[in-house]
Amino acid sequence: MQQQSQQRPSDHAVGRFEVSQSSDQALLYRIHIAEAKLGVSRSTIYRLVNEGQLVLIKIGKRSSGITAASVHALIERNKTLPYCA
Numbered sequence: 001m002q003q004q005s006q007q008r009p010s011d012h013a014v015g016r017f018e019v020s021q022s023s024d025q026a027l028l029y030r031i032h033i034a035e036a037k038l039g040v041s042r043s044t045i046y047r048l049v050n051e052g053q054l055v056l057i058k059i060g061k062r063s064s065g066i067t068a069a070s071v072h073a074l075i076e077r078n079k080t081l082p083y084c085a
Contacts, residue, residue, distance in 0.1 A: 029058060037071060038073030048074065 029037065034045055034054070045066065048054040055070040 026068050028059070029068055029071060030063075030065050034066040034071055038074070053077075 001072055010030060031042060035042055036044070040048075040059070045054065049056045049066070053074050055067040056064050058064045
């Protein structure tokens with residue numbers, strides 16, 4: 001008897017590969033996702049890229065993403081900064 005592989009509800013098949021939709025495991029965030037995760041505007045995302053605080057990767061002619069590692073690193077750096085009023 002041959003067992004059938006069970007597909008988790010959060011996965012979907014793309015060609016022959018299964019791709020997880022979980023954003024916790026993403027390597028790149030699209031710009032609008034990075035905006036939402038950081039709670040900042042699109043222009044702030046690009047300013048942070050220009051300042052070298054976020055890493056932008058081109059994925060096509062008209063698409064790009066921010067590395068998840070740079071988003072998490074920015075959050076960690078800002079956690080340790082003392083509050084100045």
